[in-house]
Amino acid sequence: MIESIPPTVPCAACPLRALPVFRSNTPEEIAFIEGMRLGQVDALAGVTIIEEGSQNPPLYTLFSGWAFRYKTLRDGRRQILNFLLPGDVIGFQAHMLGDSAHGVEALTNARLCRHARPKIWELYRNYPELAFDTTWLTAKEEKLVDDILTSVGRRSAAERIAMLMVNLYKRTRLLDPMAVDPIHIPLTQVHLADALGLSLVHTNKTLKRLQRRGLFIFEQQQLTMLDPAGLERLADYSETPLVPRPLL
Amino acid sequence: MIESIPPTVPCAACPLRALPVFRSNTPEEIAFIEGMRLGQVDALAGVTIIEEGSQNPPLYTLFSGWAFRYKTLRDGRRQILNFLLPGDVIGFQAHMLGDSAHGVEALTNARLCRHARPKIWELYRNYPELAFDTTWLTAKEEKLVDDILTSVGRRSAAERIAMLMVNLYKRTRLLDPMAVDPIHIPLTQVHLADALGLSLVHTNKTLKRLQRRGLFIFEQQQLTMLDPAGLERLADYSETPLVPRPLL
């Protein structure tokens, strides 16, 4: 399922660090992070990275690929809480609280950096900037969930889809500023439905309707943005100021 | 709106600290927290404590009373993200990210401890345990929002109400272990509706139906639990392990 692999690059040469979205670190900080990293592992698409309800699960950073956090009810209903992209931390909430209230599943084949959980404490003791960054990442993810909750609670199906498309489009562009449409979004309509709190059938119909309105094209997991302004208007989207993001 | 008052008690004598829910701190930590506290303020019920979208809003701890976090869409639709009870931190996400993506409003008359934002940095530098606690509180709130999102996205109206009642009941009991039914829950049906992602009318009808089923009584903001097990079953509620909570 999840296989260890020989480390691909040292943290100092992490390709993510080269991206403008990520804040730069001092050499000492990078050395500490390198020391915290136990190694890299690969997870195939569809694999469960963290089991729902597991005790003290491992702590990862997503190096490449996509994943998502989710919760399920006993009868199988599933809510996707948010999607995880490279640079996102996996398992931190569980690290803090002791067990994982949610599961994490790989959407694509994914490569993860695994971290030594006990070193987090050392991080707090000796690298207050990194500790601060850690909190920043947690706060940022909470804000994202706040936004999603607002969508699911108060937006119509069409508005929710518009919102999600705009968000995913922006997030992927931050990670690949050179990308041109169409952009690869590795989601099936089941994922969309579970993330939006809608049924699969209704998601499909609303998705088609929006595409017929000429807002975007999304087929075979390829997204082409046709009318970004129209989509943002429909989503009642408000821009988030852009701040460089820490990377553990 | 928000009025400064002479400090009521020193942090060391904070009545919240006496409660079993809250983790104990060393005298040095408490002294630091005391030094971080700028003073206490009172907010009347209904007052906006933090404006949606405000830049660098103040940082508070809720000393007494209830409040809630919310987001609104341009046309006025409102989603309540979660309810805040004594001990909860207010404005921390905004402190981290620079501006507040959500608003905070007092539900009852509330007393707040206001903190010196720049001292947070000192806290990270000199009190790693407290920094850790801060992250813990953020992670805990994210988990709460995760749970609410799951409700709003995947539970029926009746299930959502059951879930919320169980949660609020448990949270209030933690803060007042001696309390006996009926318990005061200072929410109107408008608040319930906005927290659950439902219309007011449907909230009312479903609420009545559950009460007619003998699960609980909720009137005049007084909650009596009649069939906690039945409610938890309906809500598909899974127990969270109880860990003492840090208090800033």
Added chain:
DNA sequence: CGGACGTTTGACAAGGATCAAGTTTTGTGG
């Protein structure tokens, strides 16, 4: 070639929204 998976569509059911009153409770000023 046969499944498994993902997408698409139509028909129908239903949970929840909206509209419109009416009733009760709460709060405030006289």
Added chain:
DNA sequence: CCACAAAACTTGATCCTTGTCAAACGTCCG
């Protein structure tokens, strides 16, 4: 302490967004 307005709660009728059921179709892969 009463009177009155505002806020909160109820209820019925109706509409409609979304869910459920069913089935067909395409594609990829062993």
